[in-house]
Amino acid sequence: MDPSLTEISEKGCFVALTYDHLHIQDIMDRVRSPQAGAIVLFAGTTRDNFGGKPVKELQYSAYAPLALKTMLSLCKDIMARHGLKGIAMIHRLGTVPIGEESILIAVSAPHRQAAWKAGEEALEDCKKHVEVWKREEFEGEEGVWRANRDGIPGQKINQTDATH
Amino acid sequence: MGGAIPKPPKDHFNVLYFASASSFTAKEYDVLPAPLPISKLFDALEEKHNGIKDKVLSSCLVTVNLNYVDVPNKDGEDASESDVVIKAGDEVAIIPPVSSG
Numbered sequence: 001m002d003p004s005l006t007e008i009s010e011k012g013c014f015v016a017l018t019y020d021h022l023h024i025q026d027i028m029d030r031v032r033s034p035q036a037g038a039i040v041l042f043a044g045t046t047r048d049n050f051g052g053k054p055v056k057e058l059q060y061s062a063y064a065p066l067a068l069k070t071m072l073s074l075c076k077d078i079m080a081r082h083g084l085k086g087i088a089m090i091h092r093l094g095t096v097p098i099g100e101e102s103i104l105i106a107v108s109a110p111h112r113q114a115a116w117k118a119g120e121e122a123l124e125d126c127k128k129h130v131e132v133w134k135r136e137e138f139e140g141e142e143g144v145w146r147a148n149r150d151g152i153p154g155q156k157i158n159q160t161d162a163t164h
Numbered sequence: 165m166g167g168a169i170p171k172p173p174k175d176h177f178n179v180l181y182f183a184s185a186s187s188f189t190a191k192e193y194d195v196l197p198a199p200l201p202i203s204k205l206f207d208a209l210e211e212k213h214n215g216i217k218d219k220v221l222s223s224c225l226v227t228v229n230l231n232y233v234d235v236p237n238k239d240g241e242d243a244s245e246s247d248v249v250i251k252a253g254d255e256v257a258i259i260p261p262v263s264s265g
Contacts, residue, residue, distance in 0.1 A: 044265050060264075061182060061183065061186075062182075063180065063182055063227075063257055063259070065230060066227060066230050066257070066259075067264075069230055091264055102265065103264065103265055123265065126264055126265060127262075127263075127264055127265040128262070129262065130262060130264045131182070131259060131262055131264075132262060132263070132264035133182055133183035133260065133262060133263050133264075134263040134264070134265075135183070145183045145184045145187065145260065145263070146263040147260075147261035147262070147263050148261065148262055148263045148264070148265065
Protein backbone atom coordinates (compact mmCIF):
# COMPACT_ATOMS: atom_id res chain seq x y z
CA MET A 1 0.00 0.00 0.00
CA ASP A 2 1.22 3.50 -0.84
CA PRO A 3 2.31 5.06 2.49
CA SER A 4 1.38 8.55 1.26
CA LEU A 5 -2.27 7.46 1.38
CA THR A 6 -2.06 6.04 4.89
CA GLU A 7 0.16 8.39 6.90
CA ILE A 8 1.08 12.06 7.23
CA SER A 9 4.08 13.41 9.10
CA GLU A 10 4.41 17.14 9.73
CA LYS A 11 6.38 19.21 12.29
CA GLY A 12 6.25 16.88 15.27
CA CYS A 13 2.85 15.41 14.32
CA PHE A 14 2.46 11.88 12.97
CA VAL A 15 -0.91 10.40 12.00
CA ALA A 16 -1.57 7.07 10.33
CA LEU A 17 -4.07 4.37 9.40
CA THR A 18 -3.04 0.74 9.01
CA TYR A 19 -4.43 -2.76 8.51
CA ASP A 20 -1.51 -4.20 10.51
CA HIS A 21 -1.02 -4.78 14.22
CA LEU A 22 -0.12 -1.65 16.19
CA HIS A 23 3.32 -1.36 17.79
CA ILE A 24 3.65 0.57 21.03
CA GLN A 25 7.41 1.05 20.78
CA ASP A 26 7.15 2.51 17.25
CA ILE A 27 4.55 5.09 18.21
CA MET A 28 6.47 6.11 21.37
CA ASP A 29 9.65 6.55 19.36
CA ARG A 30 7.77 8.93 17.03
CA VAL A 31 7.39 11.48 19.88
CA ARG A 32 10.64 10.84 21.81
CA SER A 33 12.56 14.08 22.40
CA PRO A 34 15.51 15.23 24.53
CA GLN A 35 13.37 18.22 25.58
CA ALA A 36 10.58 15.99 26.90
CA GLY A 37 10.28 14.91 30.52
CA ALA A 38 7.20 12.81 29.90
CA ILE A 39 5.63 10.61 27.27
CA VAL A 40 2.00 9.61 27.79
CA LEU A 41 0.76 6.66 25.76
CA PHE A 42 -2.88 5.66 25.34
CA ALA A 43 -3.83 2.25 23.95
CA GLY A 44 -7.47 1.63 23.09
CA THR A 45 -8.31 -2.08 23.04
CA THR A 46 -11.35 -3.90 21.71
CA ARG A 47 -13.85 -4.97 24.38
CA ASP A 48 -15.65 -8.33 24.34
CA ASN A 49 -19.14 -6.96 25.05
CA PHE A 50 -21.52 -4.08 24.43
CA GLY A 51 -23.68 -3.54 27.49
CA GLY A 52 -23.19 -7.17 28.47
CA LYS A 53 -23.89 -8.56 25.00
CA PRO A 54 -20.95 -10.69 23.77
CA VAL A 55 -19.02 -9.17 20.84
CA LYS A 56 -17.12 -11.60 18.58
CA GLU A 57 -14.81 -9.09 16.85
CA LEU A 58 -14.76 -5.53 15.55
CA GLN A 59 -14.45 -4.21 12.02
CA TYR A 60 -13.15 -0.72 11.39
CA SER A 61 -13.47 1.21 8.14
CA ALA A 62 -12.42 4.75 7.24
CA TYR A 63 -12.71 7.52 4.70
CA ALA A 64 -8.92 7.48 4.68
CA PRO A 65 -7.98 10.84 3.12
CA LEU A 66 -10.50 12.74 5.24
CA ALA A 67 -9.70 10.78 8.43
CA LEU A 68 -5.99 11.59 8.04
CA LYS A 69 -6.75 15.25 7.35
CA THR A 70 -8.93 15.45 10.48
CA MET A 71 -6.36 13.58 12.62
CA LEU A 72 -3.58 15.94 11.51
CA SER A 73 -5.66 19.02 12.12
CA LEU A 74 -6.67 18.01 15.66
CA CYS A 75 -3.14 16.84 16.53
CA LYS A 76 -1.63 20.15 15.39
CA ASP A 77 -4.19 22.01 17.47
CA ILE A 78 -3.48 19.96 20.62
CA MET A 79 0.27 20.22 20.08
CA ALA A 80 0.06 24.02 19.96
CA ARG A 81 -2.32 24.37 22.90
CA HIS A 82 -0.29 22.14 25.27
CA GLY A 83 3.23 23.02 24.08
CA LEU A 84 3.97 19.41 23.14
CA LYS A 85 7.26 18.19 21.72
CA GLY A 86 5.52 15.53 19.68
CA ILE A 87 2.18 13.83 19.07
CA ALA A 88 1.43 10.60 17.21
CA MET A 89 -1.90 8.91 16.51
CA ILE A 90 -2.43 5.65 14.66
CA HIS A 91 -5.71 3.80 14.10
CA ARG A 92 -6.05 0.20 12.99
CA LEU A 93 -8.59 -0.72 10.27
CA GLY A 94 -10.15 -3.99 9.12
CA THR A 95 -10.86 -6.84 11.52
CA VAL A 96 -9.51 -6.33 15.03
CA PRO A 97 -9.91 -9.40 17.28
CA ILE A 98 -11.07 -8.88 20.87
CA GLY A 99 -8.41 -7.63 23.29
CA GLU A 100 -6.09 -6.11 20.69
CA GLU A 101 -5.16 -2.46 20.23
CA SER A 102 -7.35 -0.50 17.80
CA ILE A 103 -5.76 2.89 18.47
CA LEU A 104 -2.53 4.24 19.92
CA ILE A 105 -1.85 7.85 20.85
CA ALA A 106 1.48 9.09 22.17
CA VAL A 107 2.32 12.62 23.28
CA SER A 108 5.51 14.08 24.70
CA ALA A 109 5.91 17.28 26.72
CA PRO A 110 8.53 18.93 28.92
CA HIS A 111 6.39 18.11 31.99
CA ARG A 112 3.87 15.40 32.81
CA GLN A 113 0.78 17.58 33.48
CA ALA A 114 0.61 18.84 29.90
CA ALA A 115 1.22 15.34 28.55
CA TRP A 116 -1.61 13.76 30.59
CA LYS A 117 -4.08 16.47 29.54
CA ALA A 118 -3.06 16.45 25.89
CA GLY A 119 -3.27 12.66 25.71
CA GLU A 120 -6.82 12.65 27.03
CA GLU A 121 -7.93 15.49 24.78
CA ALA A 122 -6.41 13.83 21.73
CA LEU A 123 -8.45 10.69 22.29
CA GLU A 124 -11.69 12.56 22.99
CA ASP A 125 -11.24 14.74 19.88
CA CYS A 126 -10.44 11.68 17.80
CA LYS A 127 -13.55 9.81 18.95
CA LYS A 128 -15.70 12.84 18.25
CA HIS A 129 -14.41 13.81 14.82
CA VAL A 130 -12.20 11.31 12.99
CA GLU A 131 -13.99 9.63 10.05
CA VAL A 132 -13.50 6.03 11.17
CA TRP A 133 -16.40 3.63 11.80
CA LYS A 134 -16.63 0.61 14.05
CA ARG A 135 -18.91 -2.34 13.42
CA GLU A 136 -19.45 -4.79 16.26
CA GLU A 137 -19.95 -8.37 15.13
CA PHE A 138 -22.05 -10.51 17.48
CA GLU A 139 -22.33 -14.28 17.77
CA GLY A 140 -25.21 -15.55 15.65
CA GLU A 141 -26.72 -12.20 14.66
CA GLU A 142 -26.22 -9.19 12.50
CA GLY A 143 -23.45 -6.66 13.15
CA VAL A 144 -24.14 -3.10 14.31
CA TRP A 145 -22.46 0.12 13.21
CA ARG A 146 -21.60 1.87 16.42
CA ALA A 147 -21.79 5.65 16.97
CA ASN A 148 -19.53 7.34 19.51
CA ARG A 149 -22.30 9.18 21.28
CA ASP A 150 -21.33 6.79 24.02
CA GLY A 151 -23.84 4.55 25.68
CA ILE A 152 -26.61 4.73 23.09
CA PRO A 153 -27.11 1.74 20.83
CA GLY A 154 -25.78 1.97 17.29
CA GLN A 155 -27.82 2.26 14.17
CA LYS A 156 -28.97 -1.11 12.93
CA ILE A 157 -29.33 -1.33 9.16
CA ASN A 158 -31.07 -4.37 7.78
CA GLN A 159 -29.77 -5.38 4.35
CA THR A 160 -33.30 -6.36 3.30
CA ASP A 161 -34.43 -2.74 3.81
CA ALA A 162 -32.27 -1.69 0.92
CA THR A 163 -33.71 -1.39 -2.54
CA HIS A 164 -30.56 -2.75 -4.23
CA MET B 165 -8.12 2.25 1.42
CA GLY B 166 -10.34 -0.58 0.36
CA GLY B 167 -11.17 -0.82 -3.34
CA ALA B 168 -10.20 2.17 -5.43
CA ILE B 169 -13.23 4.12 -6.63
CA PRO B 170 -13.03 4.83 -10.39
CA LYS B 171 -13.14 8.42 -11.61
CA PRO B 172 -16.69 9.46 -12.59
CA PRO B 173 -17.58 9.71 -16.30
CA LYS B 174 -17.70 13.16 -17.96
CA ASP B 175 -20.38 15.48 -16.46
CA HIS B 176 -20.85 13.25 -13.41
CA PHE B 177 -19.66 13.04 -9.81
CA ASN B 178 -19.20 10.23 -7.28
CA VAL B 179 -21.02 9.97 -3.96
CA LEU B 180 -19.12 7.77 -1.49
CA TYR B 181 -20.86 5.70 1.18
CA PHE B 182 -19.42 4.56 4.51
CA ALA B 183 -20.64 2.47 7.44
CA SER B 184 -24.47 2.54 7.73
CA ALA B 185 -24.80 4.38 4.39
CA SER B 186 -22.80 1.66 2.68
CA SER B 187 -24.80 -1.11 4.37
CA PHE B 188 -28.11 0.50 3.41
CA THR B 189 -27.22 0.99 -0.25
CA ALA B 190 -25.15 -2.21 -0.42
CA LYS B 191 -22.69 -0.09 -2.40
CA GLU B 192 -19.48 1.84 -1.85
CA TYR B 193 -20.52 4.68 -4.16
CA ASP B 194 -23.02 6.00 -6.70
CA VAL B 195 -22.47 8.11 -9.81
CA LEU B 196 -24.79 11.09 -10.32
CA PRO B 197 -25.08 13.68 -13.12
CA ALA B 198 -23.54 17.15 -12.50
CA PRO B 199 -24.15 19.93 -11.80
CA LEU B 200 -26.43 19.42 -8.81
CA PRO B 201 -27.20 21.94 -6.04
CA ILE B 202 -26.35 20.38 -2.67
CA SER B 203 -29.94 21.04 -1.52
CA LYS B 204 -31.14 18.48 -4.10
CA LEU B 205 -28.63 15.79 -3.14
CA PHE B 206 -30.72 13.94 -0.56
CA ASP B 207 -33.75 13.81 -2.91
CA ALA B 208 -31.56 12.45 -5.70
CA LEU B 209 -30.26 9.73 -3.36
CA GLU B 210 -33.78 8.96 -2.10
CA GLU B 211 -34.82 8.29 -5.70
CA LYS B 212 -32.11 5.65 -5.98
CA HIS B 213 -32.48 4.20 -2.49
CA ASN B 214 -36.00 4.33 -1.14
CA GLY B 215 -36.04 5.21 2.57
CA ILE B 216 -32.42 6.36 2.80
CA LYS B 217 -33.35 9.92 3.77
CA ASP B 218 -35.17 8.94 6.95
CA LYS B 219 -33.14 5.92 7.93
CA VAL B 220 -29.62 7.13 7.15
CA LEU B 221 -29.16 10.63 5.71
CA SER B 222 -31.04 12.41 8.51
CA SER B 223 -28.16 11.62 10.87
CA CYS B 224 -25.33 12.13 8.36
CA LEU B 225 -23.02 14.99 7.38
CA VAL B 226 -21.83 15.67 3.83
CA THR B 227 -18.40 16.51 2.44
CA VAL B 228 -17.44 17.82 -0.99
CA ASN B 229 -13.77 17.34 -1.89
CA LEU B 230 -12.95 16.60 1.78
CA ASN B 231 -14.66 19.73 3.14
CA TYR B 232 -17.86 19.65 5.18
CA VAL B 233 -20.76 21.53 3.58
CA ASP B 234 -24.21 22.53 4.81
CA VAL B 235 -27.15 20.74 3.25
CA PRO B 236 -29.77 23.52 3.24
CA ASN B 237 -32.74 21.33 2.46
CA LYS B 238 -32.03 18.83 5.23
CA ASP B 239 -34.56 20.25 7.67
CA GLY B 240 -37.02 21.47 5.10
CA GLU B 241 -35.55 24.99 4.83
CA ASP B 242 -35.46 26.57 1.42
CA ALA B 243 -32.25 26.48 -0.51
CA SER B 244 -30.43 29.74 0.11
CA GLU B 245 -27.99 31.65 -2.03
CA SER B 246 -25.19 29.94 -0.15
CA ASP B 247 -26.29 26.61 -1.62
CA VAL B 248 -23.16 24.84 -2.89
CA VAL B 249 -23.41 23.43 -6.41
CA ILE B 250 -21.75 20.05 -6.94
CA LYS B 251 -19.64 20.12 -10.10
CA ALA B 252 -18.53 17.35 -12.45
CA GLY B 253 -15.61 15.41 -10.99
CA ASP B 254 -16.30 16.46 -7.37
CA GLU B 255 -15.97 13.81 -4.67
CA VAL B 256 -19.05 13.91 -2.44
CA ALA B 257 -19.25 11.71 0.66
CA ILE B 258 -21.99 10.78 3.10
CA ILE B 259 -20.54 10.79 6.64
CA PRO B 260 -22.52 8.81 9.25
CA PRO B 261 -21.90 9.43 12.99
CA VAL B 262 -18.27 8.45 13.58
CA SER B 263 -17.06 5.70 15.92
CA SER B 264 -13.27 5.54 16.04
CA GLY B 265 -11.26 4.45 19.07
